[in-house]
Amino acid sequence: MRQNFDLNDLYNGNLKVLDDLTSNVKQIQDDLLKEILTLNAETEYLQRFLHGSSDKELFKTNLPVVTYEDVRPYIDRVANGEPFDVLSAMPITGLNLSSGTSGGKQKRLPLNDKYLKNMRFIYDIRSLIISKHVDGVEQGKGLMFLFTRPESKTSSGLLTTIVSTTFFKSKYFKDRPSYWYNSFTSPDEVFWCLDNKQGLYCHFLCGLVQRDDVVRVGALFSSLLIRAFTFLENNWRELCSNIRSGQVSTWVTDPSCRESVSKILRGPNPELADFIEEKCSQKSWQGIIRQLWPNAKFIESVFTGQMAQYVPTLEFYSNKLPLVSTTYGASESFFGVNVNPLCKPQDVTYTFMPNISYFEFLHIDEGNNNEIVELANVKLGHYYAPVVTTFAGLYRYKVDDILEVTGFHNNAPQFRFARRKNVVLxxxxxxxxxxxxxxxxxxxxxVLESTDLMLMDFTSYADISTAPGHYVLYWELKTKNFNNNNLTTKLDEKVFAECCYVVEESLDPLYRKERTKDGTIGALEIRVVQNGTFDALMDFFISRGGSISQYKTPVGIKSSDALAVLENKVLARFFSIKSPPLDP
Known part of the structure; x- marks a missing residue:
């Protein structure tokens, strides 16, 4: 494949490769597709449509756009022991599990070495971009809440896990370059710990002991950061005890984790323990991140789409440190990076990298009749669903995200994540x-801003057990004054009735018509749940095969078992007491 960029520039810490990539989008994409089709021409899947050809026009004419259910039979065959050339000429080394929280069940997607190389490339380029925008970040360390999960095997022995687990155990992570913000506060053994509680505890222990070295705090998803600081609220006293004594708690039993963290503790430190105790004992945790980690320059995670709801809480914890969304990716492929990392969360766009996968886009604006266009031909202001062709055996695979074209970096389109396509209620x-x-x-x-309450997390479901059926929102709240966290004294019925009304008022015209004029939908209900409920919900999904690294609170709940977790912790129920207007 002809490439108009030199990856050695990147590995030597030179961002010239970014300009080369984004200036030659069409040529790089055409070369990439040619390489994928030539390499995989004899696979069973492509033979059905291309009969051994690698012609681009034949590809566009003959290959259908597919969903997971279309390719699942082929993936299952490989999982059950058939040769990988059913789908891919390159060895399929494992199956990558999707999170399963956005769309329901987990998907198993083919994984090979090329995916891991692409992941390393994305880590490299986003690290260099950050270094160019944030002074001194390469001299510090990152308190990053990264985790792995247990691997399983298919009946044929193919490893199945989340891709981050495979990556963190691979040479691409172990041999990472120094410009990945220099290093992490946690040793790799903490990332590899399979017990989430032990891992999270040790991440905090290492991060607190090295508090002056921390220049960034982060996790894959911002929902995990909320969970992490809730965990700190509940465990800071024990962490202080460990720091004061220089000994790791006995319940941390993972031997590699204990040994590596003990080396970082390096004996008793009562002065640090007293300092942390003073800060964590305050009545409010506003700005706690800046207080505990005074040299932190930004918080790194995903703050777009569903994760945007956590922005106010993280701004509260950090006194509005920059919130940096670096990367857009999915289980199917990585897509792009944020070349303006210090922009506000609502302004984040991702510049697509043309060397990762072959990208097409299904035009979803009205009047375009599902037109499919190439990466180089998308139009400013239009909305698209990405369609990917990869080296791992996905060909014209549609991803259920909706993106808006917001601009261009050189010739590379920049996309704003608009929404998921799926209906939740x-x-x-x-x-x-x-x-x-x-x-x-x-x-x-x-409506809550005038109160002492913060919304920490929420989910929903459509309750059709009543007549008429109605929407139910589960809300977990917390007081800003942690010394008075008795929720039952804070729940004003008028405030929550107004919250219900504002939600209904904000929904689309058809909802408001069926709720107000037709009477076929009942009053919306908010059920306030106990503190810790959404941690219990996360534990439930992880016990069913999910991962703490990839976990995202589902916006809509369909599992009756998951609903039972929520229902068992309901503190109070509130309904909208007036119908929303037909016109907004």
Whole structure:
């Protein structure tokens, strides 16, 4: 494949490769597709459509756009022991598990060495971009809440796990360059710990002992950061005890984890323990991140899409440190990086990298009749669903994200994550999407600003056990004054009735019509749950095969067992006491 860029520039810490990549988008994409088709021409899947050809026009004419269910039979065959050339000429070395929290069940997607190389490339380039925008970041360390999970095997012996587990155990992570912000506060053994509680505890222990070295705090998803600081609220006293004594708690039993963390503790440090105790004993944790880690320059995670709801809480904890979204990726492929990392979360766009996968886009704007365009031909202001062709055996595979073209970096399009395509709630003929509900809840949170309450997390479901059926939101709240965290004394019925009304007022016209005029949808309900409920919900999904690294609170709940977790912890119920207007 002809490439108009030199990866040695990147590995030597030179961002010239970014300009080369983004200036030659069409040529790089055409060469990449040619390479994929030539390499995989004899696979069973492509033979059905291309008959051994690697012609681009034949590819566009003959290959259908597919979903997971279309390719699942081929993936299952490989998982059950058939040769990998059913799908790919390159060895399929494992199956990558999707999170399963956005769309329901986990998907098993083919994984090979090329995916891991692409992942290393993304880590390299985003690290260099950050270094160019944040002075001194390469001299410090990152307190990063990274985790692995146990691997399983298919009946044929193929490893199955989340891709981050495979990556963190691979040579691409172990041999990482120094410009990955220099290093992490936690040794690799903590990343490899399979017990999430032990791993999280040790991440904090290492991060607190090295507090002056921390220049960034982060996790894959911002929801995990919220969980992490809730964990710190509940465990800071024990962490202080460990620091004061210089001994790791006996319940941390992972031997590699204990040994590596003990070396970082390096004996008793009562002065540090006293300092942390003083800060964590304050009545409010506003700005706690800056207080504990005074040299932190930014918080790194995903803050777009569903994760945007956690921005106010993290701003509260950090006194508005920059919130940096670096990368857009999925289980199917990586896509792009944020070349302006210090922009506000609502302004984040991702510049697509043309050397990762072959990218096409299904035009979803009205009047375009599902037109499919190449990366180089997308139009400013238009909305698309990405379609990927990869080296691992996915060909014209549609990803259920909706993206808006917001601009260009040289010739490379920049996309804003607009929403997930999936509908999360429906009672009658209305279809409430994830984006609809997130916007409505964001509006309702404004009602809480005059109170001492913060919304920490939420989910929803359509309750059709009543007549008429109605929407139910589960809200977990916390007081800003941690010395008075008795929620039952803070729940004002008028405030929450207004929250219910604002949510309904913010939903689409069809919902409001069926709720107000037709009476076929009942009053929306908010059920306030106990503190820790959403941790219990996360534990439930992880016990069913999920991963703490990839976990995202589902915006809509369909599992009756998951609903039972929530229902067992309901503190109070509130309903909208007036119907929303037909016109907004």
């Amino acid at each position: 429906s009672i009658q003929t209305e279809a409430t999407t994830e984006d609809d509900l997130l916007n409505a809840v964001t509006n309702a949170k404004l």
